[in-house]
Ligand SMILES: [Zn+2]
């Protein structure tokens with residue numbers, strides 16, 4: 001297959017033979033193009049990394065500035081020559097700095113979109129559709145059952161609960177990169193202007209977002225006596241999901257536990273995690289966004305990876321849209337954001 005000459009799946013990730021680079025490699029390589037800062041896509045130890053300035057900043061924040069020997073910063077829309085292959089990064093709408101890698105060579109163009117979503121997100125640039133021969137899509141929520149509600153509705157449910165239980169702390173689990181800042185911004189947009197208290201593990205990435213011009217409003221560190229509880233009644237606290245469920249959360253006033261994730265659309269999952277207030281807020285395209293994107297782009301081929309390939313393959317087959325599953329390994333289907341990376345080591 002000729003498109004395979006330009007990009008092909010390997011155990012280390014998508015590899016471009018003519019340019020001799022990998023996209024989001026799962027192990028250290030000589031030359032990496034990194035789509036965004038989530039830990040399963042952005043790893044430390046590559047000799048050279050090409051990414052957006054925001055993604056490079058996020059990697060520096062999480063892994064320390066020595067995360068690579070050589071960084072190559074590429075603004076959205078700029079084209080970089082990598083070993084004779086042209087690489088352009090365009091917004092993916094997933095988290096701050098997230099990019100699709102548009103790879104062109106000898107008249108062929110393949111867009112590796114990384115993780116993406118189509119709905120508006122005030123904390124990052126919106127997904128930009130790019131015409132190409134091959135579109136590589138994630139499939140995290142690639143089943144028709146996954147249709148995420150508008151995030152405004154979910155935030156309204158959170159604020160309604162705060163009004164209903166004014167003596168309790170609302171403790172919202174949100175992944176440290178992207179989700180936490182988005183929840184904060186959505187709360188601001190819904191009119192919540194009080195100080196939002198955050199777990200210490202979120203402080204640095206919040207600071208990075210703010211330094212990139214994303215307004216988060218007044219933030220405070222969520223502190224309180226480790227025993228006895230009773231801290232921050234009536235307030236909203238944002239913390240990494242693991243902290244919501246560990247002893248750290250006992251300091252708060254009879255906390256209402258919430259969790260902002262696309263997976264919260266599955267009641268059983270929320271229940272199993274002991275989540276009282278599931279909030280269906282996702283940084284991944286839902287079924288509608290995925291299939292609408294396929295219709296809009298109508299590429300010669302769709303390559304599907306990273307989640308539930310079968311449902312999307314079937315959808316494509318029914319529409320005579322050529323498609324294949326890549327079966328790349330090493331990526332988390334959930335943003336099982338590794339909280340143990342530098343910014344989030346020990347829950348305080
Ligand atoms: Zn991601």
Ligand SMILES: [Zn+2]
Pocket residue numbers: 038040041115331332
């Ligand atoms: Zn991912």
